[in-house]
């Protein structure tokens with residue numbers, strides 16, 4: 001049976017647990033509207049993950065899961081972003097265990113002031129150990145002859161290898177502009193594909209601190225960069241401006257499927273129209 005439960009989480013922070021009738025579940029901390037867990041029991045996999053050393057101590061954000069990157073005014077934040085807004089986050093689990101996040105942000109300034117913001121669903125995915133599996137999977141990954149997992153971008157349900165697929169081989173922090181609405185993360189080790197669909201969020205961020213930077217982040221385990229890359233649906237290049245009363249909507253949907261892509265479904269000749277900022 002589908003169920004929604006309010007429970008105490010780490011450090012007594014309140015969280016909502018969603019359970020879908022076929023066994024999928026998700027957990028959302030009310031602090032930050034932060035999804036910390038998304039599981040699909042049918043496939044016995046954790047789909048998103050949070051750091052083992054994550055702090056659950058406001059006002060610090062929680063490391064991992066799906067932090068919402070948006071001005072979240074504390075008294076200090078209000079000094080640089082002095083606005084009033086209503087933010088409604090809808091978190092839903094679909095019948096197949098898909099996780100759907102819909103954010104609605106409305107300008108509630110009582111004067112005539114518009115405000116401007118950028119936004120991202122800073123999604124940390126749970127993937128296999130890149131360094132441990134790469135050589136084995138190199139030989140298996142006949143479709144792409146890449147390392148054990150990589151990201152490809154797809155257009156209109158057809159999957160295209162971009163010929164220079166994004167691989168995680170070192171520190172990365174890139175913003176891809178005006179990407180297709182669907183991004184797939186292929187994890188050959190786990191033989192599964194994580195699919196991110198987005199709406200209202202034209203850009204995408206790909207981030208992984210890799211080993212050296214990971215050691216400098218207090219709430220990120222030294223080795224966790226190997227298991228939790230971040231691929232984020234975002235609106236960055238063109239900030240969103242809302243006048244009082246106006247509302248913006250940005251949606252991200254995640255699903256997980258067994259990897260079934262093969263070379264016949266790929267067209268390496270197709271180029272993606274993606275600008276890389278850095």
Ligand SMILES: O=P(O)(O)OC[C@H]1O[C@H](O)[C@H](O)[C@@H](O)[C@@H]1O
Nearest residue numbers: 061122173174205206207230232
């Ligand atoms: O440490 P955080 O504030 O959570 O940020 C972690 C990372 O998030 C994003 O992906 C940004 O593009 C990176 O520049 C940043 O380092």
